[in-house]
Amino acid sequence: AQSVTQLGSHVSVSEGALVLLRCNYSSSVPPYLFWYVQYPNQGLQLLLKYTSAATLVKGINGFEAEFKKSETSFHLTKPSAHMSDAAEYFCAVRGGNQGGKLIFGQGTELSVKP
């Protein structure tokens, strides 16, 4: 069975500071990993996904994530936070089956201070 753990339900950074949102996964098969973002009063949208082609994945809005098998991690980073980055971020995992259910972490709420 697959699962993800997001460390920190709430992260607060200053505008211009580094954003680091942590995600660790558990999977008995090679995982497929995703980061989704949910802006206030909006639906979820994909930020980026790990496809096994490269361990460093670049997504929209300047975000990127690095897959580290040895650490079973897929942390999300952005070098410089913007006020518009304030949102809820969800890490998700899908097992190596064809298709398969998508399991989400509990989410991390990112606040950006001016």
Place this chain on the structure above:
Amino acid sequence: GAGVSQSPSNKVTEKGKDVELRCDPISGHTALYWYRQRLGQGLEFLIYFQGNSAPDKSGLPSDRFSAERTGESVSTLTIQRTQQEDSAVYLCASSLAGHPNTEAFFGQGTRLTVV
């Protein structure tokens, strides 16, 4: 349609009543998912449909919850004898099948309030 459509967008129901929530996936998407999101919490997996395969119902919290899907189109999530703890946003998503790295596209959700 252009995206995943869910209806109604909001539903207020009395405790003990049954409710039906509808999801229209993106045309051609054979995979469909239902999730529950309680206030301030993450997405709780409920059920997953993939083509003509038996659905994965492992996330349904009780026998009051059920879901159906007509072929590879519309799905309905039914909650019988609603309880106050059922109050949440119910999200539907769909994706193409064929590879596990395919993106799931989400609807705007149905906000259910049980009073």
